[in-house]
Each structure stands twice: as C-alpha cells, then as structure tokens.
Amino acid sequence: MGTVRGLVKSYPAGRARRGAPAAPAVRATDEVDLDIRRGEIFGLLGPNGAGKTTLVRQLTGLMRPDAGRIELFGHDLVRHPERAARLLAYLGQESTALDELTVALAAETTGRLRGLDPRTARAERDAVLEELGLTALAARPLKKLSGGQRRLACFAAALVGDRPLLILDEPTTGMDPVARRAVWAAVDRRRAERGTTVLLVTHNVIEAETVLDRVAVLEAGRVIACDTPAGLKSLVGDEVRVDLVWRDQPPLDAPEVAALRPRAQEAGRRWSLRLAPAEARAAVAAVTGGPAFAALDDFTLATPSLEDVYLALGGGQAKGLVKG
Numbered sequence: 001m002g003t004v005r006g007l008v009k010s011y012p013a014g015r016a017r018r019g020a021p022a023a024p025a026v027r028a029t030d031e032v033d034l035d036i037r038r039g040e041i042f043g044l045l046g047p048n049g050a051g052k053t054t055l056v057r058q059l060t061g062l063m064r065p066d067a068g069r070i071e072l073f074g075h076d077l078v079r080h081p082e083r084a085a086r087l088l089a090y091l092g093q094e095s096t097a098l099d100e101l102t103v104a105l106a107a108e109t110t111g112r113l114r115g116l117d118p119r120t121a122r123a124e125r126d127a128v129l130e131e132l133g134l135t136a137l138a139a140r141p142l143k144k145l146s147g148g149q150r151r152l153a154c155f156a157a158a159l160v161g162d163r164p165l166l167i168l169d170e171p172t173t174g175m176d177p178v179a180r181r182a183v184w185a186a187v188d189r190r191r192a193e194r195g196t197t198v199l200l201v202t203h204n205v206i207e208a209e210t211v212l213d214r215v216a217v218l219e220a221g222r223v224i225a226c227d228t229p230a231g232l233k234s235l236v237g238d239e240v241r242v243d244l245v246w247r248d249q250p251p252l253d254a255p256e257v258a259a260l261r262p263r264a265q266e267a268g269r270r271w272s273l274r275l276a277p278a279e280a281r282a283a284v285a286a287v288t289g290g291p292a293f294a295a296l297d298d299f300t301l302a303t304p305s306l307e308d309v310y311l312a313l314g315g316g317q318a319k320g321l322v323k324g
C-alpha cells in the first residue's frame with residue numbers, strides 16, 4: 001500500500017542573533033524507510049521532536065522531502081504531492097482552518113472539498129455526526145467547543161468523503177473515554193468494511209498497544225525499531241515486572257524481603273522489580289506466603305508493556321533492532 005525509502009528532510013540552520021548562537025540545522029527525518037500494508041493500523045511512536053510530524057507532513061504532500069521516495073497506492077507522492085488529497089485524510093494537531101465553522105458545516109464542507117455532491121455531503125455529515133455522538137453539538141462553532149469535543153469534530157470531518165488512508169496525528173489527545181472509544185470504533189468499522197489503512201502518530205503507549213498492528217519507533221529522525229507491539233515487547237525479553245507496595249516500612253528483617261531488596265527500584269512504599277518469570281513466581285510466593293505478607297499493602301505482576309519497550313529503546317541504545 002505505502003512505501004517510504006530514504007526519506008530525508010532537514011530544517012535549515014537558524015541565523016545567529018545578538019547574544020544567541022545560531023541554531024544548527026536539524027535532520028528531522030533521516031533516511032526513513034517504511035512499508036505500510038493495506039488495512040493495517042500502523043503507528044509512529046517517539047519522543048517529542050523525534051520527527052513524527054515532519055514525516056507525516058511529507059506523507060501528506062504538505063512538505064517536500066529533500067531526498068527519498070514516497071509511494072502510496074502506486075502513486076509517486078514526491079513527484080505528485082497534489083494526489084495526496086484524493087488518497088488520504090489527514091487529521092493534524094491543529095484545527096485552525098475549521099475553527100470558525102459549526103461542527104455540521106465543518107463536516108459538510110470537508111465532504112464538498114473532497115468532491116461529494118451536496119446531497120451526499122449532507123448525508124455523510126449526518127451519518128458521521130451520529131456515529132460519533134456529535135449530533136447534539138452540530139450547530140456549535142468549533143471554537144466554542146472544549147478541546148476534546150473540537151478534536152472529535154475534526155476527526156468527524158476527516159471521515160467524510162471516505163479516503164482509503166487515514167493519517168491521524170494524536171487523534172485522541174484531550175478526549176474523554178467515551179470519545180476515545182467512539183474514535184477507535186469508527187476506525188475499526190472502516191477497516192472492517194472498506195479495508196481502510198490507518199497511520200497513527202501517538203505518544204500514548206497504552207492506547208498504541210491496544211490499537212496498533214505494527215509500530216515504528218522514531219528517534220532523532222530515524223526508525224530505531226519496527227515490529228508488532230508483541231514483537232517489540234519480546235525485545236525487552238520475557239521479564240516480568242513485580243510491584244510490591246508496603247503498608248509502611250518494608251519488613252527487612254524477613255529474609256525473603258531482604259533478598260529482594262538489591263533487585264528493587266524503590267519509590268516511596270513501592271518496590272519495582274524486573275525478574276525472570278520463575279524468579280517472579282518465587283518472589284511473589286515467598287512474600288505472600290511468609291510473615292512479610294502482613295506488611296504488604298498490594299502487589300502486581302505484569303508482563304512488559306509497550307511503555308517498558310519505549311523506555312528501554314530510549315537513548316539510542318537500540319540501533320540495529322529494526323525488524324521487518
């Protein structure tokens with residue numbers, strides 16, 4: 001469906017001002033390669049400034065790369081950036097263009113701009129507002145909505161006129177759980193019914209873990225890992241995280257507790273340990289089965305999350321971990 005090869009984009013160096021040194025040039029995307037399959041939800045995950053928005057703006061034809069190729073549905077988007085409008089819907093981080101419009105008009109106008117006739121645009125508008133629970137807000141201007149409502153309204157507009165690729169830059173930021181669910185249900189429905197492909201930029205690793213088929217981790221403009229969430233998790237091994245929360249002071253006079261202490265990261269009453277599965281079982285059995293149990297307030301046993309992977313990959317130690 002989509003291929004990106006050797007994509008490079010640099011922002012020029014800033015000029016020196018009096019008292020301030022020149023900002024160096026930034027390679028915001030640095031030889032990025034990606035393969036996105038039809039119908040998958042593909043994620044871009046990375047810290048602030050990693051280059052996610054820059055990459056997405058090149059994919060949407062809004063920014064010209066310095067070098068590299070972008071092919072979407074067989075179209076060369078570097079040579080023909082104007083074709084992006086027919087192939088994809090882009091939900092960026094800001095909504096300024098639509099802010100003056102009402103929710104209904106934002107959706108309808110988007111449909112008209114995408115070539116729908118007036119009747120179809122209105123019908124799709126009504127359907128999508130209903131689907132996302134926005135009907136009651138239809139007559140309100142976007143600028144008079146809450147942040148989460150505005151985001152949902154912009155998402156609704158992006159869905160009108162049905163494009164085969166949805167590029168969503170942090171779509172659920174600021175949304176309450178009901179709105180989030182509506183977003184993911186709408187995405188799932190389009191994927192199941194129409195084979196819609198989704199490229200999702202996100203910071204929310206927990207959400208990423210539940211919705212993504214595959215994820216590319218970006219750091220300083222480079223893809224440092226790309227795999228399924230499960231595949232990425234296997235990179236941090238099959239360690240288990242054990243959290244022990246003590247009522248008060250940990251009972252260090254209990255030998256099973258004293259033995260665990262060197263392995264624990266301590267934060268107040270909470271000890272976090274990363275252990276091999278067998279060690280984790282033994283630790284939990286020892287602590288819950290012995291006298292230390294009385295001093296224990298709570299404990300959890302968890303397999304690594306995408307958040308653990310994200311943190312483990314940080315700092316650029318993970319170069320060379322890229323998988324197909």
Ligand SMILES: Nc1ncnc2c1ncn2[C@@H]1O[C@H](COP(=O)(O)OP(=O)(O)OP(=O)(O)O)[C@@H](O)[C@H]1O
Pocket residue numbers: 011012026027028046047048049050051052053054055
């Ligand atoms: N207009 C610009 N001029 C100069 N440098 C820029 C410009 N826009 C972004 N950058 C720099 O390019 C790099 C990538 O920025 P980008 O906005 O793509 O990151 P991001 O991954 O989307 O970050 P965030 O998660 O904060 O949205 C950063 O180092 C940033 O400071």
